[in-house]
Amino acid sequence: MHIMLTLDQIExxxxxxxxxxxxxxxxxLSxxxxxxxxxxxxxxxxxxxxDDLAAEAIAEYEAGECKEI
Structure with a gap:
């Protein structure tokens, strides 16, 4: 039998x-x-x-707009 608890019960x-x-x-939970x-x-x-974010990051790297951290 599966018992479902409410959030209030869990808290x-x-x-x-x-x-x-x-x-x-x-x-x-983490x-x-x-x-x-x-x-x-x-x-x-x-x-x-x-894809668009990756392409933007690659373009910035290739343009030398990145700095080492």
Whole structure:
């Protein structure tokens, strides 16, 4: 059986966690966010949504408009 919790229920449960488990949850959420971001970036690349930005960056580099950091 699949139980769906509301956001209020989840927030209430989080407030009851010991601080070390809250830290673990934060790390897990951060990892999840990065994974979602990476997936979205890969999809955007496949769809060509970043082609114009890449071309602009290459043109600036070739024109010597970049500086080392």
């Amino acid at each position: 209430s449960a989080i407030l009851q966690l010991p601080s070390h488990e809250v830290q673990q949850l934060l790390e897990w 990892d999840l966010d990065y994974q979602n971001w990476d997936q979205q970036l890969e999809e955007d690349i496949k769809q060509g949504k970043l």
